[in-house]
Amino acid sequence: MRSVLALLASYLAVVSTSTTSLSKRAVSPGTLSQVTSFGNAPTKAAFYIYVPKALVAAPGVVVAIHYCTGSAQLYYDGSPYKTLSEQYGFIVIYPSSPHSGTCWDVSSKATLKHEGGGDSNTIANMVKWTINEYKADTTKVFVTGSSSGAMMTNVLAATYPDLFLAGIAYSGVPAGCFVSASDGVDAWNGTCANGQSSATPAEWAQVVFDMYPNYNGTRPKMQIYHGSSDTALLPNNYNETMKQWAGVWGYSYDEPDATKSNDPQSGYTRTTYGPMVEGIYAQGVGHTVPIRGADDMKYFGFA
Ligand SMILES: *[C@@H]1O[C@H](CO)[C@@H](O)[C@H](O)[C@H]1NC(C)=O
Ligand SMILES: *[C@@H]1O[C@H](CO)[C@@H](O)[C@H](O)[C@H]1NC(C)=O
Ligand SMILES: *[C@@H]1O[C@H](CO)[C@@H](O)[C@H](O)[C@H]1NC(C)=O
Secondary structure, three states, rough: OOOHHHHHHHHHHOOOOOOOOOOOOOOOOOOOOEEEOOOOOOOOOOEEEEEOOOOOOOOOEEEEEEOOOOOHHHHHOOOOHOOOHHHHHOOEEEEEOOOOOOOOOOOOOOOOOOOOHHHHHHHHHHHHHHHHOOOOOOOOEEEEOOOOHHHHHHOOOOHHHOOOEEEEEEEEOOOOOOOOOOOOOOOOOOOHOOOOOOOHHHHHHHHOOOOOOOOOOOOOOOEEEEEOOOOOOOOOHHHHHHHHHHHHHHOOOOOOEEEEEEEOOEEEEEEEEOOEEEEEEEOOOOOOOOOHHHHHHHHOOOO
16 A cells, blocks of 8 residues: 555646536547447456547557556646647557556556457557547557556457557566566566566576567567666566567677667667667656657657
8 A cells, every 4th residue: 555655645736627518429639538348358457548639540549547546637737748649640558447546457467468458459459449430540549658557558458469569668677577476457566576586598588488488579678768777677677678579589688779868868878779778767767757759759659
């Protein structure tokens, strides 16, 4: 609970408190709207969507996933994606967690498996509905999130590599790190949060491969942000997540391609493990690494 409150406290600083009404209604461009029927929804995660007034033909889709104690509305208010959506014409999906405390389920066997019937499955179905409904460009489907939403970003990249072209995780943990030995749904895992779940790149990669056995297609490129002063999800989670995606892509974790100081800003260090995996370590930054919307657009290829 303390950790959850820490997550809340660190985010309250960045979200605004707009009170746009969220009544059930048809999707109307330029407003955050709820989609109540989108096919199979194995969990009660709610589906909110922002279709820009400036929607382009064959639009891209960005899934933007909130932190613990957050909601679709709070992430819509507190992140730059709705503005960027109007600028570039893509659709934003804001899932809303159904769990008390409103963290995402990144712990159960169901959610840590392709088509396993957990929250990851429900979110994937939101994406499929959107692609079909708006004739979206399936080569422009992306996922991002903060904290619990960053954990889910890694989980979705692992469980639905067939859907997502890229992921950007702000302050999360590796996919399969928050696992619950007793198969709890939305369970807290203090070992992982404290940065004490350590494995080799090959072991972390195997955790990903086991979430979708026999999958042999392409995988998303990944960008991982983490603050060195994060006291909610300790910084070793950055190292473990980099091991995981470097391992998945077959890059050397110990010998990255490049390490650049003061990139993308003073005090941050960008480490490139290979063309598809990079990490950005934010020196002196706590659990809230501010979203870099313009950079996200470049990473996703919109800018
Ligand atoms: C927490 O996660 C680790 C893997 O990161 C796992 O080994 C451990 O069993 C989990 N703890 C609980 C209490 O489920
Ligand atoms: C990849 O998996 C598909 C579906 O199981 C299979 O048809 C295909 O032969 C596999 N391709 C390779 C290169 O293994
Ligand atoms: C974790 O990564 C950071 C940033 O690259 C680095 O400074 C630190 O030494 C790493 N920690 C360990 C234990 O390797």
